[in-house]
């Protein structure tokens with residue numbers, strides 16, 4: 498028997514099926530997503546997600562280039578699929594729309610460290626973020642988070658006046674007398690990116706949980 502047409506039909510069917518599965522269906526489901534436009538409590542029209550500021554957008558490239566995604570995800574699972582929300586990593590699960598403004602969503606695949614999808618919401622001050630980048634063990638004892646001291650410059654204090662940008666390092670972490678630790682542009686960009694991480698916006702497909710007091714009324 499001549500199997501040629503059958504093999505040909507099989508090859509074409511599998512190519513068409515994979516095109517439908519990998520191109521047509523995703524395009525249909527998420528390809529037409531656009532930012533959600535709504536009115537906030539102050540009656541201002543807001544669009545979510547909005548583009549990150551220039552500094553934060555550059556920081557995303559720094560985050561990507563340093564391989565932070567090897568240990569950190571940016572995707573909050575629904576309450577039914579894990580304990581992410583109970584752990585305080587987000588108020589709601591993340592959805593495709595959250596990543597619209599990022600050229601390459603940095604989802605990450607393994608979690609040696611906490612999920613960072615909403616890190617900007619729990620981050621304290623900017624200098625805290627910079628100290629954490631310089632040496633995570635200064636803020637979390639025994640941390641295995643990757644330090645990036647090469648994004649900082651230890652230099653002699655110029656003109657006898659410490660720079661306003663110098664890290665407020667104390668005790669054994671402080672540089673030797675007469676020196677100061679200054680964040681580079683890339684360190685500041687990375688800190689700006691971390692501060693911009695937030696997804697706590699009400700979306701039709703992923704509403705924020707209603708606050709308990711309001712719900713019980």
Ligand code: HEC
Nearest residue numbers: 563564565567568609610611616633637640641642643645
């Ligand atoms: C070897 C795995 C690993 C790598 C690589 C790594 N981290 Fe971490 N990170 C951790 C762990 C574990 C923690 C939790 C301990 C702590 O708080 O330091 C953490 C914590 C953090 C936190 C605090 C999260 C919170 O919820 O308080 C931030 C921010 C962070 N990392 C940023 C980064 C950045 C930016 C990079 C890339 C330069 C990076 N991490 C690379 C493992 C890693």
